[in-house]
Amino acid sequence: MGGLKDGQYTGNAADAFYGYIQVKAIINGGKITDVQFLRYPNDRSTSIAINKQAMPYLKQEAVQAQSAQVNIVSGATDTSQAFIQSMASALSQAQS
């Protein structure tokens, strides 16, 4: 990414729902050479490694059915206790 003016630039503090993020970008030779996190929502002592070449970034894709075999499946429960109780009371009314 070229064409940026050399210098140090501090961004606004942005509300990331779980706290504030504020970054400082250092531009050298028209490129981002460093990014510093001035504020980070996670105040635990876990250090967050920032790669100088590329910041961590999210990826996207359309969901696609997989045909390969699996050992186990993870999914949200769709048979909660509340559902069972509600269904039971509905059925008992249906029977009366």
Add this chain to the structure above:
Amino acid sequence: MGMPITVEILDAGANTNVFSDIWSHFSSVDRKYSTYKKDSEISKINNGLQTTKWSPEMKTILRLCEQTKQETGGYFNIIHNNKRDPSGLVKGWAINNAAKLLLARGFQNFYIEAGGDIQVHGLNAEKKLWRVGIRNPFKRTEVVKIVAVTTSGVATSGTYIRGQHIYNPHKPDGLVKEVASLTVVGPNIYEADRFATAAFAMGKAGIEFIESLASCEAYMIDDKKQAVFTSGFEKYVVKA
């Protein structure tokens, strides 16, 4: 809790006693923490039981819930309608403890699954990484992603069509709608579950929260069947 539990142990020496002990463990967790049981300890607490009568374990759980709330900007919040419901942390904690029970007895290759949340250890029957499928929230007979893991926790928070049980504590109507499911892969199911619960309550920003955690990766499916995943998630993916 009140959910189906599956345990598979590949090592030799797994007898009915081991499984009985696992079921007893989950039963006792349910007896204590189920908000659907009027005489559970959590229900008694919600009905005003004085703090001097709370068990040490309950105090530990509530402390862990408070800690998780701090770590997630308040998005992990066990208070709904003025009642405490710690199930978003207890489930992962209970599965993790069941895994510790098996490890203590020398078992190394197993998984424990409760209500769609999983703790795996070691390798599968083919002596390869355990293959965990992520269910399509729109079609429960379908798997839309496969991850290969060892000694990890995989937790999925979601709504499907009914069973809306995660609330956004910062929004007036409280219900999370835009994310259909969020699956977190973490170092163990305790971490994966509590962060999946909190991140789901954040809506689409939840995936950014998991990105900020060095220890966890996640795969989010939105209400338009688009997936967003964290930068380190691909290392787990099995390309079918």
